[in-house]
Amino acid sequence: MAIRERLSGNEAVATAMKQINPDVVAAFPITPSTEVPQYFSQFVANGSVDTEFVAVESEHSAMSACVGASAAGARVMTATSANGLALMWEILYIAASSRLPIVMPVINRALSGPINIHNDHSDSMGARDSGWIQLYSEDNQEAYDNIIQAIRIAEHKDVRLPVMVCMDGFIVSHSVENIELLETEKVKEFVGEYDPGLDTLLNPEQPVAMGPLDLPPHYFEHKRQQAEAMKNAKEVILEIAKEFEALTGRKYGLFEEYKMEDAEVAIVVLNSTAGTAKEVVDELREKGVKAGLVKIRVFRPFPVEELREALKHVKAVAVMDKADSFSAAGGPVFVETRAALYDAETRPVMISYIYGLGGRDVKTDDIMKVYEDLLEIVKTGEVKSVYNYLGVRE
Known part of the structure; x- marks a missing residue:
């Protein structure tokens, strides 16, 4: 129980x-x-x-x-x-x-x-x-x-x-x-009980070295x-x-797909922001908008093939990063997600959002703006900016 x-x-x-x-x-x-x-x-x-x-x-x-x-x-x-x-x-x-x-x-x-x-x-x-x-x-x-x-x-x-x-x-x-x-x-x-195996420092029958000098050979x-x-x-x-x-009874995978079966626009995100984004997805679905969400649970190892399969049918995707990699090429989750889609026969337009740095609040209105940007891309076919900052005073 x-x-x-x-x-x-x-x-x-x-x-x-x-x-x-x-x-x-x-x-x-x-x-x-x-x-x-x-x-x-x-x-x-x-x-x-x-x-x-x-x-x-x-x-x-x-x-x-x-x-x-x-x-x-x-x-x-x-x-x-x-x-x-x-x-x-x-x-x-x-x-x-x-x-x-x-x-x-x-x-x-x-x-x-x-x-x-x-x-x-x-x-x-x-x-x-x-x-x-x-x-x-x-x-x-x-x-x-x-x-x-x-x-x-x-x-x-x-x-x-x-x-x-x-x-x-x-x-x-x-x-x-x-x-x-x-x-x-x-x-x-x-x-279960932990079985460290034979290769431990306290096993006198099989002496081992831990963290030794490891040269080119x-x-x-x-x-x-x-x-x-x-x-x-x-x-x-x-x-x-x-x-x-x-x-x-609780199901976990490499990531969670939320209303992705027929999604035309989607957000990829980590951690607690997914809960906020799900509220926005529900609101958009009530209006007939085919919005979805992918919440990555396992970032290492990165789920390349699985993520490619989940996103290949979507028309436009925004990847939201709560960290900036200062690469001038988008946040770390964006870069890896975009790379995962490279070999797909059909792949969505992808844009990057850096958000929430230093505890800056992200609200449903902020998430809604991201989906609105994606819908505009689908409608016009035009991407005004691939690398974006959300909720910052420019």
Whole structure:
């Protein structure tokens, strides 16, 4: 029997961590992720978990401790945001290249500077090529569900890569919503006991080195293995999602298609903005407009073939990025989505919108303007601007 609760996103994530009961959590506070280790430390203090909680002096140290514990064979988790993620930068790559299945909630926040504690995706988008799998969460329920699935994904024998579970700072992390929790016993059964295998630092029968100097004779091959593991992750993510659906009735894929069956115009977006956009899609549908939405859940590995199939019949698509890549070629999600459509026999006109930087509100009126721009493109065949900024004072 599912447990009905009212939790903030941070509480939901910390509760999932409690039910998983990892061996080690090493963390350092930073807004808006601070509550995750704070709540979890209370579970440690009251005996709800038997996790070794390591309070460190920085996020660089937090990820370093996670790497050491994971290399020793422990199931390991942490959490961070923005500048904290940036301070981990060096160790993010080490965790991924060492094939360590660490799971980390990333509570998305603008990456300085100027310093800003509010939501955008510049932190996790900056880390998109670090070798971590990235899952994105529209709401509290999806954040909770993604954390539980992330453990299985990271630890799968064909993957063995770290996973970020991203959710929007304050918008999701501090907002209280109704949520369905699994019973702890079911969570434990679903994630199972962690089997680190033989290649751990604490196995005297099979000595190994972790993070050694890797010169030209072998470095390229190790990177190729990482790339193959990321490719494998796509199928593993879908397999685990099917198991999770059988357990909960909640269905997850690489992305969600909302009213896309006959859509002529569509938006591609991440995280909580999808909820706002769905309201606009419903309003347009009531007026007879064939509008749709694709909400990307899995950004790494990027769902190239699947996204191409979902969008190839649409006439015009807007990709909305809550991060600017400063490439003069559009935001990061736009560039990858556009590239995915390159080999399609028929493909839509695509335009890019940068929006919401530093926590700038995005409202239904803003989303409606995007759809109106798409409808104008379909009507006239004219694209006035491929690269656009939404809701900014020019």
